């Protein structure tokens with residue numbers, strides 16, 4: 001009956017932020033969640049600091065996933081929370097449609113500074129999903145501004161994840177996310193994912209496989225280059241289980257797209273901001289796309305924000321090639337929100353001052369060795385890694401894909417370790433402030449969990 005009658009609302013000033021007292025689980029329809037299971041078996045965090053969460057029952061949980069791949073500088077960093085507080089007190093909100101405020105411009109400059117050469121025009125969004133849709137629309141606007149009116153096709157990849165809005169969903173390659181939503185963007189096609197003939201237990205990059213990128217030539221031949229606007233890929237696919245590209249693959253995509261006048265978009269929502277030990281995967285792989293999408297690590301997850309970084313060429317074509325007036329009919333109420341921009345400025349400052357990208361790079365070899373040491377554990381059928389990312393694939397239980405990994409997830413949580421699972425793959429991506437000792441703790445705990453798992 002409690003769900004029928006609304007409880008009296010608490011006065012916000014009286015809320016104890018770290019308390020579950022009086023919390024009703026009924027009203028919040030949770031995203032990507034088995035709501036019925038969760039509400040019977042709630043697992044809740046009430047606080048976080050550096051590498052650890054505190055659970056509602058007062059336990060410490062070591063964060064091996066940087067929240068959801070976003071808390072790259074570690075939790076509760078005072079430099080960021082202080083900046084957020086001061087920004088909210090100074091300028092709670094200001095429009096960026098035909099108006100502006102200093103923080104959005106400052107952050108755009110700071111982002112541009114760490115992007116590949118020539119990529120220095122920054123459009124703000126509120127999430128990775130919005131970044132993906134913004135990038136796709138930017139590509140269409142670019143061709144339109146050039147008078148290339150027939151380029152409308154968008155090419156994604158199987159097992160790609162570009163968020164859940166209609167554009168990103170359409171170029172995305174996860175059947176379960178797409179099938180129920182029939183009205184998708186028209187004219188989309190997909191490349192094969194890069195995990196087809198992947199070498200199992202491969203350390204770092206997969207061996208070269210030019211044929212995979214050559215598939216793009218086949219799509220170009222099929223559809224005609226004059227119909228293709230853009231190709232969007234994650235440099236390393238994250239959500240579908242850490243799929244590391246073959247040597248030379250991204251450069252081959254770059255060469256083929258350039259040859260045919262197609263824009264190349266790297267979705268760096270996960271790989272951006274130090275995950276591979278560099279500011280971007282573009283820098284890590286030495287391949288410069290035309291557009292980069294980011295979110296997550298931009299603000300350390302503290303305030304929602306994303307950014308789409310366009311090359312000077314893409315920006316100038318759209319802005320200078322449009323009639324007088326608004327050049328790009330696109331934007332969000334909260335594009336460049338002052339509180340989010342303050343979080344971004346403080347976050348990028350922390351990355352610089354603490355050398356967090358360099359820390360990730362320095363620990364990558366230790367991380368790789370610790371991950372691959374699990375190769376002899378029961379159920380493990382593959383281990384893959386790059387930078388501070390690892391995927392540990394388990395054999396599925398008969399007939400119940402995902403059940404074994406989900407049990408590992410619950411056991412890990414109860415033992416004090418936060419991991420991510422997708423299907424039967426465990427995906428790990430700790431805050432970049434992690435130490436070698438904490439890496440050993442993560443993989444030591446995982447070994448015990450896997451040894452105990454049926």
Ligand code: PXG
Pocket residue numbers: 068069126127128129130132161162163164234238239240267268269270295296420422427
């Ligand atoms: N692109 C990529 C490459 C992503 O990884 C998005 C776009 C969408 O971002 P938003 O902010 O709209 O969620 C993502 C998000 C997981 C997991 O468990 C991954 C994401 C989000 C939630 C969970 O792997 N990636």
Ligand code: PLP
Pocket residue numbers: 331332333334
């Ligand atoms: N729906 C309505 C009715 C709106 O007025 C707006 C923005 O003004 C939106 C959706 C889009 O919201 P946002 O700009 O936060 O994405």
